[in-house]
Amino acid sequence: MSLNGGRGFASDNSATIHPDVLAAIARVNVGHTFGYGHDEYTGGVERLVAAQFGQYARAFLVFNGTGANVLSLRAVCRPWDGVICATTAHLNVDECGAPEHIAGVKLLTVEAENGKLTPALVxxxxxxxxxxxxxxxxxxxVSQCTELGTLYTQDEMQGLGEFAREHGxxxxxxxxxxxxxxxxLDVKLFAAAGDADVVSFGxxxxxxxxxxxxxxxxxxxADGFLYLRKxxxxxxxxxxxxxxxxxxxIRNQLWLQCAGHANAMAARxxxxxxxxxxxxxxxxxxxNAVFAVLPPAVTASLQHDYPxxxxxxxxxxxxxxCSxxxxxxxxxxxxxxxxxxxx
Ligand SMILES: Cc1ncc(COP(=O)(O)O)c(C=O)c1O
Incomplete structure (x- = not known):
């Protein structure tokens, strides 16, 4: 994998930018406008994103996934609150302690088969x-899909949503x-998120x-979120x-085209x-992930050409x-x- 055209299976972050996305960036790359979202354009896009999650939803754009997670928790937790998640959650293993350090929450982790929480585990x-x-x-x-490429069914998401409601x-x-x-799942974005109250949408x-x-x-x-984001x-x-x-x-459902393709490549x-x-x-x-066990020497030799x-x-x-x-x-x-x- 390299910057001269090499390719691999390391991460969906290793992939290129979709040309439609680059074209959209180029389209707004004209003239001067107010920053921080106070332009004539951003508000409409935030409403477009929010509308994917219901008529009352509100969306705020951020730079990265760790930021989205930490801010989601920061927005809804008080200093004495805890967040129940799988031990494999990105929150727990791949955010360098940012939820604890920046959101100030304690993570209450649970071992969960294939990264999936259940009401009984929670x-x-x-x-x-x-x-x-x-x-x-x-x-x-919960991570939907999980860090292990597994998926909560709609029933499973609903079960977790009901459990959350019952327990406040x-x-x-x-x-x-x-x-x-x-x-x-062949469903809309909001349906894949089940009864979520807040979503880090990637x-x-x-x-x-x-x-x-x-x-x-x-x-x-979302009350006060503008201040928290800053x-x-x-x-x-x-x-x-x-x-x-x-x-x-969002327009023309590029999300579905891209994600459906990545999933199909993993299945292949x-x-x-x-x-x-x-x-x-x-x-x-x-x-869009395949996990496998193979002899370490074989892994090492494959990694030369396919990171x-x-x-x-x-x-x-x-x-x-796959990407x-x-x-x-x-x-x-x-x-x-x-x-x-x-x-
Ligand atoms: C499940 C999950 N959540 C959040 C993130 C965080 O994304 P970022 O690397 O943009 O902070 C990742 C990235 O690997 C992820 O896999």
Whole structure:
């Protein structure tokens, strides 16, 4: 993988920017306008994004997914609140402690098979309510789809939503790949997010240059968010260029085209590798990721030509991510290389 055309399966962040997105950026790259979203354009795009999540939703554009997650939690938690999430959640393992450090929340983690919470698992972290010595659970955060490429069904999302309501908890969805989930479930974005109160809605992994959104489905939770976004360093001065990216993503359902394609490429890779001796696919392939275990020496040799990440060094588990711009040839060549490397 390189800047001269090399390709790999490391991450959907490794992919290029969709040409429609670049064209949208170029379209607004004329004239001078007010910054910080006070132009004549950004408000309309924020409403367009919000409308994907219901008529009362409010959307705010930010730079990155960690920012979207941390801000979502910061907006809805008090200093003594806790956030229940899977141990594998990006919040827990890949944000360098930002939820704890910047949002000031304690993460209440639960081991969850294939990265998926259930009401029964969440229930384990709901204790010592009203005890001033203990952090009080406030949020359930689920990743849809999960960091392991698995998917919550609509029923599962509904079950978690009902559980949250019954226990007076807020449901946050880390939707860095919500588009992949919606494409896989063949539903609209809001339906893939279930009964979420607040969603980190991703774009960067799905063809954008760099833009994500915090969407408050329950609009009253957005109270004061403008201040929080600025205070948390996520307010873009040249906001029109973030807005242009999201307009491209939503108009003509580019999100669905890109995410559906990425999912299809992962399915193709899984089919190509499913009966290869010496390789085991370790997770259900439901969106745009394939996880597998293979001998470490084979992994190392493949990584010379096709960069990808080792997910779990102890288990020898690797992750292969497909993107909006992964081609069938990319997949077929890689699958052939894996077969050859395994002899
Ligand atoms: C599930 C999930 N959430 C959030 C993020 C955060 O995105 P960023 O790297 O833009 O901060 C990622 C990125 O890998 C992710 O996979």
């Amino acid at each position: 229930r384990r972290r709901i204790d010592r309510l009203g005890d001033e010595h203990a952090v009080q659970p406030r949020v359930i955060s 908890l807020i449901l946050h969805v880390d939707g860095a790949r919500l588009a992949n989930a919606a494409a896989a 774009g960067t992994k799905n063809g954008l240059l760099a833009a994500e959104a915090v969407v408050f489905v329950r609009s009253e939770l 205070q948390s360093l996520q307010l873009a001065s040249k906001m029109r260029f973030l807005a242009a990216q999201f307009e491209a993503l 890779l899984a089919v190509a590798l499913r009966d290869v001796p010496g390789l085991t696919i370790t997770r259900p392939v439901e969106t 990808f990440y080792v997910w779990d060094e102890v288990a020898g588990e690797v992750r292969w991510m 909006w711009d992964t081609t069938e040839e990319d997949v077929d060549q890689f699958a052939a290389a894996v077969r050859a490397a395994l002899g």
